[in-house]
Amino acid sequence: MPIQGWGRYPSVDARIDLPLTVSALAGQVAGGDGLIARGMGRSYGDSALAPHILGTRALSHLLAFDETRGLLRCAAGTTLAELLAVFVPRGWFLPVTPGTKFVTLGGAIASDVHGKNHHLDGCFSAFVESLVLVLGDGSRVACSRHERPELFHATCGGMGLTGVIVEAELRLRRVESAYIHQTTYKAANLEEALALFEAHHGTTYSVAWIDCLASGASLGRSLLMIGEHARDRQLVLSAGRPLSVPVDSPALLLNRYTMQAFNSLYYNRVRTAESRQRVSYDSFFYPLDGIHQWNRLYGRQGFLQYQFVVPKAAGLDGLRSILARIAESRRGSFLAVLKAFGPANANLLSFPVEGYTLALDFKRERGLFELLDELDERVLEQGGRLYLTKDARMSEATFKRSYPLWERLQAVREQYHARGTFTSLQARRLGLE
Amino acid sequence: MNEQRVLIVGATSAIAEATARRFAARGHSLYLLARNGERLESLAADLRVRGAARVFHAPFEANDLDAQEALLARVDSELGGIDQVLVAHGTLGDQKACEASVEATLQELNTNALSVIALLTRLANRFEAQRHGCIAVIGSVAGDRGRQSNYVYGTAKGALAIFLQGLRNRLAKSHVQVLTIKPGFVDTPMTAAFPKGPLWASPEKIAADIERAIERKRNVLYTPFFWWPIMAVIKSVPEMIFKRLSL
């Protein structure tokens, strides 16, 4: 059966198993080789692709909840959407959430995902107290910052390469409302956008939507959205029906003219320099989840998401040079998101470093890979790197230069019987056999 | 609805799990019977976290008919009575294997029909005496007409449907609801090997329909709803024509 990531490129002919119990999963791991875990398949590239895929979706039980501390023990195939549905009405929220709730707990840990609060709260793993992993020999072990810390730090952000996470303990965040007070600011260019991030450093959530086609004096023009949890005691959202993209749209729909029109409409929709709204958590955190399978908008060829981070030291100029190259290419993006990162953590492969990250989509078409190679060079020159969970094509050299702790990952994998058992197309490409 | 005491048979089936979660969210008390002990235990934990008032569980092998009476006695004493029962276990056997083997055919009929009929025979007397409650059983649209691709499974589900019809007729005067649930294609472990298309539904969708049908005291539920017209058409094709179709 052909399986793909969210970007629908590349594709692998794989066997997928969906074990119903941890024992069944462990049995398949022990008897297998060249396999990788997969949750909801929301990683864009080839991180969750291998000839033999172990799906975790059937392992979706909530195991225990300590109401006083907000501590949840939960099977790793549970989605963040399922957690929100159960816990928001009880006054608990995810401590960190990516831009889609259709990811599993295991996937969130394996990619050590970040949210709009990274500058204050760090990555998802910061709220993971402990986890249970099925190792390459089929055995089951627990790890945490105190127990087998090297395994914990290799597994959080480790892209499934140390074993299959089957269970985790997650600390939830108390909230008093299912709504967010959102304020939107207009930034005429990149300099203004970064200044706004600085000015709102103390706000829990911040993110900017940036028009990657604007150039010259408007390079980096953007809308910055910040948010705080409301405190109005309204813990239940009124329901709406999701839209869906039922078929592959002709790729033509997404040429650069339509994108340009979209970009300027979006930017100009916000008329004042600052506007305030009370919005549901769904619309604040998951604007795209309302349109199921929006990835089909890019047509059959699929698309690539390119997300990089440049350290704060590289600053405005570093970011500007990369952005200018993207604007010049006119290959544009349907969505480009700019975000400020706080300090890096102790995990071996976690993506964030203190600085700025930009994520944008490129339709897969001729000449794109050459452009991305060129962008890689610029990112590396600035001391930056690319996010593995979005990646489908970076070179081994690029990876090893920008993730210097990869050798420690390999040592931990050796020690815990992961080598030879767990591998993905991405791991092979990056020289992590 | 106030707190109900619900017995779920074949509780680890994907459709039953999704339905149980809805019961748990309403604060019902649940008694779970299933064969897969490891999954059963973790399901019980899940339903407690989701808000079930009380959750009990016990191992269950459908074809051990002799164990049924003792099992029901245990349910009665631990749960303190049964207001609703949902029967969900089943196997989608290999039709070709059934054609080649009498044992395989009888096994299918045992698991999908006789084990359920035996259990319902015992339960019906309890419900008739208590004069309230709901008996909900998962059948299948496959039981509406025999087709070469799965008529052994269809036979079992069809037999169930007729048994439930009779039971409904008998228990109506005792105010007991008897609900025959007929799902179409559902994406569950049972159908993992099938390619999925637009007619396929999630277990969550089926669960929502089941919950509503119980609440509205329905008799027969086609789920999703569009299987009702589809099956009406399939049932109406004259046998002379039907027998020549490759369905």
Ligand SMILES: Cc1cc2nc3c(=O)[nH]c(=O)nc-3n(C[C@H](O)[C@H](O)[C@H](O)COP(=O)(O)OP(=O)(O)OC[C@H]3O[C@@H](n4cnc5c(N)ncnc54)[C@H](O)[C@@H]3O)c2cc1C
């Ligand atoms: C619309 C959209 C918005 C997004 N926004 C953000 C964002 O804001 N921030 C961010 O950080 N990310 C974001 N992402 C990326 C997404 O959060 C990650 O790719 C996440 O890992 C996907 O989870 P999944 O369950 O789909 O995992 P998959 O895509 O199935 O797998 C991803 C990786 O995790 C591994 N994995 C999955 N489950 C397990 C397990 N149980 N044990 C071990 N390894 C496992 C896989 O092997 C693979 O390497 C976004 C993605 C989309 C589609």
Ligand SMILES: NC(=O)c1ccc[n+]([C@@H]2O[C@H](COP(=O)([O-])OP(=O)(O)OC[C@H]3O[C@@H](n4cnc5c(N)ncnc54)[C@H](OP(=O)(O)O)[C@@H]3O)[C@@H](O)[C@H]2O)c1
């Ligand atoms: N999926 C569909 O498309 C579909 C369509 C129409 C009707 N149905 C019906 O829906 C019901 C639920 O099925 P599902 O789709 O949710 O599939 P499922 O998840 O595979 O559930 C089937 C369940 O039946 C249990 N079971 C099978 N034989 C058993 C036995 N001898 N003793 C005890 N338990 C036994 C299985 O237990 P183990 O895990 O221990 O094997 C499993 O929990 C079934 O009656 C099925 O016929 C399904």
